[in-house]
Amino acid sequence: MTATETAEDVVRVDAVVVGAGFAGMYLLHKLRQDGLSVRVVEAGTDVGGTWYWNRYPGARCDVPSMEYSYGFDAELGQEWEWTELMAAQPEILRYAQHVAERFDLRRDISFSTRVVAASFDGGRARWTVTTDRGDRIEAPFCIMATGALSAANIPEVPGLERFTGRVLHTGAWPKEGVDLGCRVGIIGTGSSGVQAIPVIAEQAEQLFVFQRTPGFTFPANNKPLRPDVKQAYKENYAEVRERQRHSSTGFSNWSPINKADKKAPATGPRPPRPKLRELDEQQRQEAWQQYGFGLFNRFTDIYKDPASNAAACDLYAEHVHAVVQDPDVADALTPVGYPVGCKRQVLDTNFYETFNRPNVTLVDLRKGAITEITETGVQTETGHYELDILIFATGFDAMTGALERIDLRGRDGVRLTDVWAEGPRTYLGLQVAGFPNLFTVTGPGSPSVLANVIVAIEQHVEWIADTIGHLRRNGLRTIEATAEAAEEWGRHVNDVAQGTMYVAPTCNSWYLGANIPGKPRMFLPYVGGLGRYRARCDEIVANGYEGFALA
Numbered sequence: 001m002t003a004t005e006t007a008e009d010v011v012r013v014d015a016v017v018v019g020a021g022f023a024g025m026y027l028l029h030k031l032r033q034d035g036l037s038v039r040v041v042e043a044g045t046d047v048g049g050t051w052y053w054n055r056y057p058g059a060r061c062d063v064p065s066m067e068y069s070y071g072f073d074a075e076l077g078q079e080w081e082w083t084e085l086m087a088a089q090p091e092i093l094r095y096a097q098h099v100a101e102r103f104d105l106r107r108d109i110s111f112s113t114r115v116v117a118a119s120f121d122g123g124r125a126r127w128t129v130t131t132d133r134g135d136r137i138e139a140p141f142c143i144m145a146t147g148a149l150s151a152a153n154i155p156e157v158p159g160l161e162r163f164t165g166r167v168l169h170t171g172a173w174p175k176e177g178v179d180l181g182c183r184v185g186i187i188g189t190g191s192s193g194v195q196a197i198p199v200i201a202e203q204a205e206q207l208f209v210f211q212r213t214p215g216f217t218f219p220a221n222n223k224p225l226r227p228d229v230k231q232a233y234k235e236n237y238a239e240v241r242e243r244q245r246h247s248s249t250g251f252s253n254w255s256p257i258n259k260a261d262k263k264a265p266a267t268g269p270r271p272p273r274p275k276l277r278e279l280d281e282q283q284r285q286e287a288w289q290q291y292g293f294g295l296f297n298r299f300t301d302i303y304k305d306p307a308s309n310a311a312a313c314d315l316y317a318e319h320v321h322a323v324v325q326d327p328d329v330a331d332a333l334t335p336v337g338y339p340v341g342c343k344r345q346v347l348d349t350n351f352y353e354t355f356n357r358p359n360v361t362l363v364d365l366r367k368g369a370i371t372e373i374t375e376t377g378v379q380t381e382t383g384h385y386e387l388d389i390l391i392f393a394t395g396f397d398a399m400t401g402a403l404e405r406i407d408l409r410g411r412d413g414v415r416l417t418d419v420w421a422e423g424p425r426t427y428l429g430l431q432v433a434g435f436p437n438l439f440t441v442t443g444p445g446s447p448s449v450l451a452n453v454i455v456a457i458e459q460h461v462e463w464i465a466d467t468i469g470h471l472r473r474n475g476l477r478t479i480e481a482t483a484e485a486a487e488e489w490g491r492h493v494n495d496v497a498q499g500t501m502y503v504a505p506t507c508n509s510w511y512l513g514a515n516i517p518g519k520p521r522m523f524l525p526y527v528g529g530l531g532r533y534r535a536r537c538d539e540i541v542a543n544g545y546e547g548f549a550l551a
Ligand code: NA7
Pocket: 149, 155, 170, 187, 188, 189, 190, 191, 192, 193, 210, 211, 212, 213, 344, 365, 393, 394, 395, 396, 510, 515
């Protein structure tokens, strides 16, 4: 089936998809397979989403590449060759491009086009999507594959428009690359900053790192992918994918290399998990010597018990001081005042070592905040830093930003931004009450960002496609989450987060919306686990789409 263009230049299709990242690409393929006509609208010039936009130096996935890829097509899994344990951005982008070619996706994608509005006409049960080029696309189903970390956050700093140098954001890095052999400033030390800083330091004349909150970062230990590991994964492809699908985080948690060992049945009662809390100071030091950063996986009471957490933070601080030569810089880089495990885990390559370089200066914003940007650089309460390039590694308006930046209106013209004024409410992270036939992929309330996101995406896409199929087969026009079901799901999302470090009172993370001034503080993703979430979604279908109104 093909899209229909009418005299008024309205494109009519069965489904319109916003975004051609990993979610949008699979949606296009899946819905097409189901016989729907689809139009995808994408702001970039090509596919890839996150991996299209985040081209900053050092950008890399922190999930093993053999598990960070689509699982829906076994042949695709067999033919693609990853080169590193954790792939760098260019390789993941090439993979996305390969998928686009293999499944002939580009012909149904409008590139370089940004969706500015989408509204639902209740009478006709149709969505109309409007773009910045003035196009209008009409479809019964509208799917927002806009990404959880795609709305770049550039903080409002007075004077930014005066700066005569170049301003960049890590999440919108120029395709043609940037000559960084000059005086560079970077604001932010989250995942993006921590990955970029060591690589930029090797190129820059001088690098000034403006840090507001020091973070916890663990060595990535990235390396070339061993051919025998790759082969073992491919030979056991079906089993690896099946394990991923039903695991709590989207990882198979199983090395095919050690298949025999891992499958050995456990005999006798499980030994109790060791507790860091129960060790005295000397034993903790010995544990650190023995396990290094593995200690954070071994002693899981760290993530539940504040006393164990504090002990782990002390060991971490000692590590920072052992690596960073200048004790004042080490102090400034040491996280204090919030627990490990509250923010997104960061993995690095030579992050702390980079601060021993003579061309790298750490500017501790806790000792003096940024007051303004001048024509020539950054002014803080303690000094002025002359720069040629200023990089914002300041993250994203996570999970809600990309949706709220579109003028989204549901039944009776109600605006999404009004409905979410007190914080987002969704049912399963898939639908918003009052917005029939609108689906969100990796929306707030979904496990998405707390899981291997491609595995999470595939679950959402398949559920959405199956649901649309169900409606079409049964002559139903609309599906809409009930307000009660969304309310109940919101409570559940909040309940399961309690007792985790994610919601510790001292925690300020993008998971809580705390990185965006004025954003309601609410734990956004679902921490109950992907496997449990999948089972719940399936159960809801088995119960006749419990919590949804079908008409
Ligand atoms: P993050 O993790 O949100 O990190 C943003 C960093 O920018 C963080 O260090 C922030 O400090 C800092 N920041 C934000 N606003 C400011 C202002 N106004 N002044 C100074 N510093 C600021 O974003 P990333 O891009 O690194 O990573 C996002 C996710 O992408 C990551 O978690 C992975 O899932 C992939 P703060 O901690 O707020 O004090």
